Amino acid sequence: MSGDGLLAGQVALVTGAGGGIGRGIALRFAAQGAAVALHHRTRDVDSLVERVRESGGRAIALRADLTDEDACTRLVHEAAEWGGGRLNALVNNAGVQPTRALPGMTVAQWRAVVDTNLSSVFACTQAAAEVMRTASEGGSVIHIASIEAAHPAPLHAHYSAAKAAVVMHARSAALEYGPYGIRVNTVSPGLIARDGLEEDWPEGVRRWRLAAPTGRLGRPEDIGDACVFLASPMASWITGHDLVVDGGVSARPTW
Template identity: 40%
Template structure:
């Protein structure tokens, strides 16, 4: 059974990693897409347009810095002018600089919260009129297990921002429910993105060893969940978080993660 997508989608931070996979998934499904990021290379847009399956499909780019004061208004205005409206808003922008608490500064905290929390609140607020006009609005936030479910040294500001993001999501879901707009989040574990790869092979191996399924997630596996939440079959789901972590948050100790290929206990 297909999961029909509304025809117009805005994706923020979609040029790399999870955002890129979400964008590609929507385009392949035939959606019109406004792809945003600090920069949107033309070759990326051309590749996406080549993946489209519908005649006359719109795939446009909009360079945005989500920490700038007017970005949310520009996003909403561009969605109206480029796509003619908005059905699905997927917000993926996020930064995770490593900084121990002893070295934390006001600027460090401000950078993370401005990108990970404030930008999402402002983008949703600016796009509410368009989503109301749609009559079937969907908002999907990319969160994380770090903060809401787990912690990691050096990422206290990141974890706090992701927990705050979900607090916003739940209240937004209540406020927007009367208009038929759903607000949900996906909480990935460790995903094999460019940003994570920059942390080095030793870190990747360490993280994979903590996942019961024995590997890190692929960006497409997160995009598949986002596609479901943005589709018609998720029309009665709102204010919820879907954890996609390969079981990473299940073990109560490292010893509970069996080596890959181990036979189940008899």
Template identity: 40%
Template structure:
């Protein structure tokens, strides 16, 4: 199934680090043409060079998901380079931590613009190319936080991730006639640079909350995205996969 993406062109927004880098790595390892779109070109280029050294076909380009014109330029450049676009992994997102009373209008808008409007702009600018493909796949990186769980300090983040899933379901209906599926991966606690920045105490608390007793790896999300990207999953749309090591399953947090 996974080798079925060989030769397909895949865009990964926010693909230069964290979960996005894991998604890009998995697709590149299985023969896809991977375009990493990031706000900082040098960081995207470093990631692309690393993946290319491992045998991938990876292209870095600058683009800001909160700016429609910027995304149009980036997406069109990718389509021109590879002759089209088959898969969009709308992954770019931010997760600042702020207590409710401390969230300014600017803070709120920044999270919503990046996580929700950014998803919309990514899809909107890719659609003309996805409609021309043999089949189109859109995979969102949502989260368990918001749709399924909550965490202190992440009200704006949780709201944005729940909003993504509302968008996804209506988009799945609208795009079904074009043979384009729209699905989402909902990560739990995945080992990334951003997660590690929250400190050892946070990592310990989160690890203890996971029945499997460990944090997820970025490649775990990459393989879930790969599943949705396959031509063999053409009858799955408007759905989610939770990848959290069982974190959302138990009614208690008893240690093993």
């Protein structure tokens, strides 16, 4: 695939590669020379694998339920085995974003979001770090958080809380895994375009465009580019950082 080769020779695992953001991340990694293991749970990623291969890259599809700790460990080991015993980058992108009012929310509904969006990040990172710490070059772990970690939205209490915890997990992991050459950062997207979004939420899209200094929604490749940067040698002295990719919405004053 065409690119500058920023990740040439790397082996990367992208979780949740069946979704729009995950797909954008995977394609950007492949374009920059990385061999990509594409995790999915229910969405088919075979077409994405074929696209990468047809463009001259290396890719494999791996299925796992990341609410299962053992499945997280198995997924990481399968990716590393496919990569010849190496894993240079992990992008923890898999997540869910249901809407539910906080009054009346059950513990089971809370846990369904926290287990998928937070506990899987902990388990996958722990397993990946064990692989990376044995390599002389260390590695890069990137969590996909959200601007909702700092700016909660109605009906998203469980999601916002989980994403806030993801940001703090990255900062804590940066401290503890740094001595092994492992960098841990987060990317916090704003509103990312997807098929049908403007039909499903026209008023929200309109408000976003008005609020964003750039005047547009984000694209999956915008998040992919941020992840490529953090996984590349250009970010070799960056760890414990939350990179906000929201077109400037967070800079908009609320008063």
